[in-house]
Amino acid sequence: MDITLADCAERLLHAGSILVLSHSFPDGDTLGAASAMIRVLRSLGKKAAFRCEHDIPDKFKNLFCGLDPLFPEEFDPELILALDIADISLIGSLGDLYGDKIDLCVDHHAANRKFAKESYVDPSAAAACEILVDLIGRMKAEITPEIACALFTGITTDTGCFRYRNTTARTHRAAAEMIGYGADAGEINYRMFEIKTRARLELEREILSGMEYSSDGRVSMIAIPREMVLRLGATQDDLDGISALPRQIEGVLIGITLREKEDGTYKVSFRANEPVKANVIAALFGGGGHAGAAGCTLDLPLGEAKRALMKESEAYLGEIS
Amino acid sequence: MDITLADCAERLLHAGSILVLSHSFPDGDTLGAASAMIRVLRSLGKKAAFRCEHDIPDKFKNLFCGLDPLFPEEFDPELILALDIADISLIGSLGDLYGDKIDLCVDHHAANRKFAKESYVDPSAAAACEILVDLIGRMKAEITPEIACALFTGITTDTGCFRYRNTTARTHRAAAEMIGYGADAGEINYRMFEIKTRARLELEREILSGMEYSSDGRVSMIAIPREMVLRLGATQDDLDGISALPRQIEGVLIGITLREKEDGTYKVSFRANEPVKANVIAALFGGGGHAGAAGCTLDLPLGEAKRALMKESEAYLGEIS
Numbered sequence: 200m201d202i203t204l205a206d207c208a209e210r211l212l213h214a215g216s217i218l219v220l221s222h223s224f225p226d227g228d229t230l231g232a233a234s235a236m237i238r239v240l241r242s243l244g245k246k247a248a249f250r251c252e253h254d255i256p257d258k259f260k261n262l263f264c265g266l267d268p269l270f271p272e273e274f275d276p277e278l279i280l281a282l283d284i285a286d287i288s289l290i291g292s293l294g295d296l297y298g299d300k301i302d303l304c305v306d307h308h309a310a311n312r313k314f315a316k317e318s319y320v321d322p323s324a325a326a327a328c329e330i331l332v333d334l335i336g337r338m339k340a341e342i343t344p345e346i347a348c349a350l351f352t353g354i355t356t357d358t359g360c361f362r363y364r365n366t367t368a369r370t371h372r373a374a375a376e377m378i379g380y381g382a383d384a385g386e387i388n389y390r391m392f393e394i395k396t397r398a399r400l401e402l403e404r405e406i407l408s409g410m411e412y413s414s415d416g417r418v419s420m421i422a423i424p425r426e427m428v429l430r431l432g433a434t435q436d437d438l439d440g441i442s443a444l445p446r447q448i449e450g451v452l453i454g455i456t457l458r459e460k461e462d463g464t465y466k467v468s469f470r471a472n473e474p475v476k477a478n479v480i481a482a483l484f485g486g487g488g489h490a491g492a493a494g495c496t497l498d499l500p501l502g503e504a505k506r507a508l509m510k511e512s513e514a515y516l517g518e519i520s
Numbered sequence: 521m522d523i524t525l526a527d528c529a530e531r532l533l534h535a536g537s538i539l540v541l542s543h544s545f546p547d548g549d550t551l552g553a554a555s556a557m558i559r560v561l562r563s564l565g566k567k568a569a570f571r572c573e574h575d576i577p578d579k580f581k582n583l584f585c586g587l588d589p590l591f592p593e594e595f596d597p598e599l600i601l602a603l604d605i606a607d608i609s610l611i612g613s614l615g616d617l618y619g620d621k622i623d624l625c626v627d628h629h630a631a632n633r634k635f636a637k638e639s640y641v642d643p644s645a646a647a648a649c650e651i652l653v654d655l656i657g658r659m660k661a662e663i664t665p666e667i668a669c670a671l672f673t674g675i676t677t678d679t680g681c682f683r684y685r686n687t688t689a690r691t692h693r694a695a696a697e698m699i700g701y702g703a704d705a706g707e708i709n710y711r712m713f714e715i716k717t718r719a720r721l722e723l724e725r726e727i728l729s730g731m732e733y734s735s736d737g738r739v740s741m742i743a744i745p746r747e748m749v750l751r752l753g754a755t756q757d758d759l760d761g762i763s764a765l766p767r768q769i770e771g772v773l774i775g776i777t778l779r780e781k782e783d784g785t786y787k788v789s790f791r792a793n794e795p796v797k798a799n800v801i802a803a804l805f806g807g808g809g810h811a812g813a814a815g816c817t818l819d820l821p822l823g824e825a826k827r828a829l830m831k832e833s834e835a836y837l838g839e840i841s
Contacts, residue, residue, distance in 0.1 A: 361682040361695075362713060364706030368699035374682075375692035385685030392683060396770045397737070400728060407725045416718070449717045 202303075202317045204330070208337040210303055210317070211236075214278035216246035220301070222284045223252040223291040224435070227259060227356030227391065229283035232305075232327040234262040234349040236282065237269075239340040248274045252291035256436060258390065262349050278302045283327035283353075287314040305330055325365040328353025332373040344381030351382035352391065359440075360392050399437040402427070403444070410445065411505070418512045419445040420455040422501060442468035453480065453512050457497070457504060464498045467508065474519060483511050523624075523638045525651070529658040531599060531624055531638070532557075537567035539597035541622070543605045544573040544612040545756070548580060548677030548712065550604035553626075553648045555583040555670040557603065558590075560661040569595045573612035577757060579711065583670050599623045604648035604674075608635040626651055646686040649674025653694040665702030672703035673712065680761075681713050685812075720758040723748065724765070731766065732826070739833045740766040741776040743822060763789035774801065774833050778818070778825060785819045788829065795840060804832050 202210075211217065219236050221229040233249055240247035249269040255262075263269060279301045284290060285308035287298055304315035307330055309322035324330045328350040335342060335350075342350075354374055358366045361374070378384050395403075405427055411420045421444060428438070438458070445454030454470040467484065470492055471477035477493035478486075484507075486495020497504045523531075532538065540557050542550040554570055561568035570590040576583075584590060600622045605611060606629035608619055625636035628651055630643035645651045649671040656663060656671075663671075675695055679687045682695070699705050716724075726748060732741045742765060749759070759779070766775030775791040788805065791813055792798035798814035799807075805828075807816025818825045 361705075362709045364710075366705055366709075368696040371692040371696035371699065375689040375696065378689040378692065384682075384687055388683045388687075389685075393764075393768055394770050395768045400731075400769060404725060404728045407721060410721075443714075447714055447716045448721060449715050 200317050201313070202319055204319055204321075204334055205337060206317070207303060207305060207319045207334055210278060211240065211280070211334075212243070212338060214245065214276075216274070216276045216278070217248075218274065218276035218279045218297075219247060219249050220279065220281045220284065220290055220293065220297065221249070221251040222289040223293075225251050225253060225255065225259070228326045228328055228353035230255060230259045230262055231349040231351075231353030231356070232282040232331050234266065235328065235331055235335065235346045235353075236280065237266060238343065238346050238349070239335050239338060241266075242340055242343075243338070246271075246274070246276075248276065250293055250297075252293050258436065259352070262352060265345070280305070281315055282331075283307070285310055286312045305334065323367070323369075325363075325367060325370045326354045326357035328357070329370055329373050332376060342377075342380040344383075347377040347380035347382035348387060351377040351384060352387055355384070355388055356391055360388055396434075396437055398431045398433040401431045402433050402437060402441070405431075406441065406444065410448075411509075412451075413509050414513050414516050416448070416450045417452045417516055418455070418509060419448055419451045419453075420457070420505060420508065421445050422457040422505065423459065424501070425459040425461070442470060446470035446472060452516065453477070455508055455512070457501065457508075459501075460496075464496055465501070465504050467495050467497055467504070469493045469495075475516070480512060480515055483515075484508075521638050522634070523640055525640055525642075525655055526658060527638070528624060528626060528640045528655055532561065532601070532655075533564070533659060535566065535597075535599035537569075537595070537597045538599045538601055539569050539571060539595065539618075541600065541602045541605065541611055541614065541618065542570070542572040543610040544614075546572050546574060546576065546580070549647045549649055549674040551576060551580045551583055552670040552672075552674030552677070553603040553652050555587065556649065556652055556656065556667045556674075557601065558587060559664065559667050559670070560656050560659060562587075563661055563664070564659070567592075567595070567597075569597065571614060571618075573614050579757065580673070583673060585666070601626070602636055603652075604628070606631055607633045626655065644688070644690075646684075646688060646691045647675045647678035649678070650691055650694050653697060663698075663701040665704075668698040668701035668703035669708060672698040672705060673708055676705070676709055677712055681709055717755075717758055719752045719754040722752045723754050723758060723762070726752075727762065727765065731769075732830075733772075734830050735834050735837050737769070737771045738773045738837055739776070739830060740769055740772045740774075741778070741826060741829065742766050743778040743826065744780065745822070746780040746782070763791060767791040767793060773837065774798070776829055776833070778822065778829075780822075781817075785817055786822070786825050788816050788818055788825070790814045790816075796837070801833060801836055804836075805829075 219233045221233045237247040281304040301315040304318045307324040311320040406421045442456035452475045456468040457465045469477035476490040478488045481493035481495045484495040540554045542554045558568040602625040622636040625639045628645040632641040763777035773796045777789040778786045790798035797811040799809045802814035802816045805816040
């Protein structure tokens with residue numbers, strides 16, 4: 200059932216002990232939201248704990264400084280809260296424990312499956328943390344610098360440092376407010392966006408060297424074989440955002456990224472600029488998504504996969520031009 | 521003489537005809553400010569014209585849509601306004617015409633030389649356009665979508681899309697306000713930051729391939745020979761921000777970029793992370809700057825220049841560690 204933000208605040212204020220869940224492969228938004236909420240709940244004298252299927256990546260560990268223990272052994276929550284979780288499958292193995300027990304979900308994904316007993320979903324928010332700025336305001340909790348940092352981290356990571364089209368005036372106002380409460384925006388952005396590992400750098404260099412074009416530069420394609428990832432010691436973090444590279448080239452309307460998975464199949468990401476619709480091309484290969492970003496899986500040798508993708512992309516461009 | 525922002529508004533409201541100047545090699549901030557101010561002045565029934573030593577780069581041409589003629593042949597201004605200009609030398613050849621005639625300068629550079637008859641300099645502003653948001657507010661002019669776009673462009677380009685440490689809560693509030701007045705932030709950021717020319721891409725690839733490290737990866741260095749720039753057909757725009765690359769690598773404390781100039785000497789840029797001070801190293805080579813960013817010129821063959829820079833950087837790191 201959908202509830203209002205005021206109801207969310209009331210539910211949280213009435214519960215004595217709350218378990219906060221983040222989604223698997225946790226990012227800055229789900230973790231920033233969890234850190235901020237746990238700090239708020241504890242400051243209000245409540246018990247609050249945290250669970251996520253995966254460990255907190257190094258990059259985000261500082262969000263949880265001083266929050267030990269994150270999950271006390273004795274913990275039987277009155278309320279289970281899912282933050283930034285669009286579907287129950289996104290908590291992975293924790294689904295066995297909590298799948299049908301989630302009381303409240305606060306999220307910004309339009310595709311939220313409303314798996315919780317009560318949900319507050321605002322797709323106009325760029326980040327779950329943007330919603331939490333309002334929610335925490337309604338809870339009348341003090342926003343400490345740690346809470347401000349956590350919320351700013353979620354907002355800046357989910358908007359690519361205010362670059363993506365999901366960024367609104369409200370996003371900037373929320374950021375301004377968090378800086379006012381002590382978020383060190385310069386330091387957070389430096390850590391989140393500026394530092395590259397050497398593995399990432401090598402990866403970009405090799406990928407760019409192998410970039411292919413067709414249709415007078417309107418299609419560009421890169422491939423990331425597993426061999427390359429293993430040889431360079433690149434982590435999941437290092438691969439983050441790689442599929443944005445091909446579309447960044449001037450004149451490119453369709454950018455395609457093929458990434459080899461463990462089973463030898465290829466995860467294909469399409470990124471398109473108007474008037475091209477990425478999901479139309481992905482659908483030709485049994486995939487889907489949005490106009491700007493879509494994907495599919497191909498079980499073909501790399502050369503064949505590339506040829507098939509180039510051929511269909513060229514045909515599509517021929518049709519729409 | 522320093523004057524207040526209210527005085528600036530009054531000077532502009534009292535003048536019937538105003539000439540607006542941008543600095544040479546114009547960027548998004550000086551051009552965004554000029555475009556916004558000319559539109560405001562014309563909307564208030566005044567004559568307003570624009571001069572800059574250099575042509576408006578393609579990337580910023582749309583800021584001046586519908587503003588013809590930018591400089592009418594018959595134009596004898598009552599007030600000459602310099603925007604985002606820290607020193608009279610930065611208007612280049614226009615200095616002969618206007619050098620001692622500039623009535624008012626509105627700028628955000630702490631190093632402003634106060635060359636105008638009256639100046640308003642606010643170094644706490646991330647961009648001249650951030651100051652103009654307040655100034656135009658005081659002039660009680662209507663902020664049209666075109667004006668909002670121009671001011672947003674200046675703010676986002678001077679802050680690296682809200683990433684640099686000059687970004688404050690006020691910067692985000694100004695951005696929120698401009699989006700509210702119709703600035704298409706997603707489109708502007710896409711054009712300013714996301715699109716790369718093929719020449720830029722090739723340039724990055726070649727530069728990254730040749731990146732050198734020393735002192736256990738705490739020093740990194742790249743070189744951009746003129747031959748490379750000419751061969752790839754890279755423009756000044758393509759070279760923009762290149763010197764940020766070496767410092768982006770994890771663990772790097774000093775990032776050094778050598779760029780060959782037309783006369784065969786090298787322009788050297790230092791970018792440092794704390795506790796290293798870029799200006800201390802630059803000073804060893806007769807240069808200067810800030811702790812984070814500094815520069816010098818070296819008249820040495822490339823190999824010798826590199827060795828000298830590596831040697832002094834290593835010695836400096838030895839001293840401070």
